[in-house]
Amino acid sequence: MAKIGNIDVGDFPLLLAPMEDVSDPPFRALCKEQGADVVYTEFISSEGLIRDAAKSTMKLDIYEKERPVGIQIFGANLDSMLQSVEIVEKSGPDIIDINFGCPVKKVVSKGAGAGILKDIDLMVSLTKAMVENTKLPITVKTRLGWDHDSIKIVEVAERLQDVGCQAISIHGRTRAQMYKGEADWNPIAEVKNNPRMHIPVFGNGDVDSPERAVKMRDRYGLDGAMIGRASIGYPWFFREVKHYFETGEHMAPPTLEERVDAARRHLQMAIDWKGEKLGVFETRRHYTNYFKGIPHFKEYRMKMVTSDDSKDVFAAFDEVEKEFAGYEFA
Numbered sequence: 001m002a003k004i005g006n007i008d009v010g011d012f013p014l015l016l017a018p019m020e021d022v023s024d025p026p027f028r029a030l031c032k033e034q035g036a037d038v039v040y041t042e043f044i045s046s047e048g049l050i051r052d053a054a055k056s057t058m059k060l061d062i063y064e065k066e067r068p069v070g071i072q073i074f075g076a077n078l079d080s081m082l083q084s085v086e087i088v089e090k091s092g093p094d095i096i097d098i099n100f101g102c103p104v105k106k107v108v109s110k111g112a113g114a115g116i117l118k119d120i121d122l123m124v125s126l127t128k129a130m131v132e133n134t135k136l137p138i139t140v141k142t143r144l145g146w147d148h149d150s151i152k153i154v155e156v157a158e159r160l161q162d163v164g165c166q167a168i169s170i171h172g173r174t175r176a177q178m179y180k181g182e183a184d185w186n187p188i189a190e191v192k193n194n195p196r197m198h199i200p201v202f203g204n205g206d207v208d209s210p211e212r213a214v215k216m217r218d219r220y221g222l223d224g225a226m227i228g229r230a231s232i233g234y235p236w237f238f239r240e241v242k243h244y245f246e247t248g249e250h251m252a253p254p255t256l257e258e259r260v261d262a263a264r265r266h267l268q269m270a271i272d273w274k275g276e277k278l279g280v281f282e283t284r285r286h287y288t289n290y291f292k293g294i295p296h297f298k299e300y301r302m303k304m305v306t307s308d309d310s311k312d313v314f315a316a317f318d319e320v321e322k323e324f325a326g327y328e329f330a
């Protein structure tokens with residue numbers, strides 16, 4: 001049974017990865033319903049938070065139904081990170097996660113995200129200060145190292161644990177790899193096999209089938225799997241993995257009715273959260289994925305992604321439900 005601080009997250013939990021513009025409240029709620037055991041917000045800039053930038057503070061919104069939920073923040077400045085901890089606490093998350101893994105230039109160039117992998121002492125001291133500044137569990141998400149020649153993740157994880165980090169999620173790539181090549185789970189297993197480690201070690205990177213999740217659990221012996229891209233447009237991935245864990249068999253893909261229902265609810269939750277205009281606009285890229293694979297779908301997709309009025313989008317969902325009733329997804 002894995003525990004993050006005092007939070008029981010079950011046996012080999014599945015965690016929804018923090019993903020910019022993806023892991024928002026409606027999507028997190030859908031993933032949670034489909035079996036995600038822990039969900040994370042997208043990364044939120046500590047500098048944005050302390051400037052009270054509306055875009056950053058909106059990302060702090062969390063809902064009871066998604067718990068346990070972690071809010072992820074990034075930054076490299078101690079004062080800003082400590083101030084953000086205070087701001088984040090007011091939203092009542094269960095966990096605060098620090099992003100030490102984002103590879104994009106504009107983050108890394110400021111020494112934040114994966115940029116901190118060049119300064120492990122700073123990484124450790126920032127984590128320590130944050131742990132000391134809150135009663136909430138602090139967790140870390142990071143990569144194997146800056147580049148192939150500087151992988152020291154076993155030592156890094158141990159140092160983070162020693163300053164009070166309560167769980168670590170490791171993406172099996174270096175910063176230099178960005179998203180290229182295959183994630184290497186061997187160094188993550190080395191972290192787990194370090195006899196001094198007692199906090200949960202979650203594996204991340206390329207868990208794109210139930211079989212891969214089983215491999216991460218049984219062959220690599222990790223404490224849970226953090227899942228990103230496989231869930232985009234497909235929140236059912238979580239239940240499919242769990243079904244496979246329980247039965248050793250693949251679950252049938254979601255029916256058309258389930259997909260329409262998810263699309264409707266996704267849109268409605270987005271409108272309830274952000275209002276009609278932004279709700280309609282920002283949900284477009286999500287729910288069209290729910291219907292991937294249906295042939296001759298363009299006409300309906302166009303209605304979904306070009307209508308500004310939610311009534312028209314809901315009407316398109318109704319049409320799809322009628323037109324493709326009983327469609328069998330591969």
Ligand SMILES: Cc1cc2nc3c(=O)[nH]c(=O)nc-3n(C[C@H](O)[C@H](O)[C@H](O)COP(=O)(O)O)c2cc1C
Pocket residue numbers: 017018019020021022041042043072099101102141171204205206207226227228229230
């Ligand atoms: C669209 C997108 C946005 C992402 N945004 C974040 C983020 O905000 N914070 C973070 O720690 N990682 C972010 N990541 C990285 C993922 O959390 C994850 O580490 C990575 O996608 C590898 O896992 P996967 O193979 O299961 O997708 C993002 C990835 C994608 C694809």
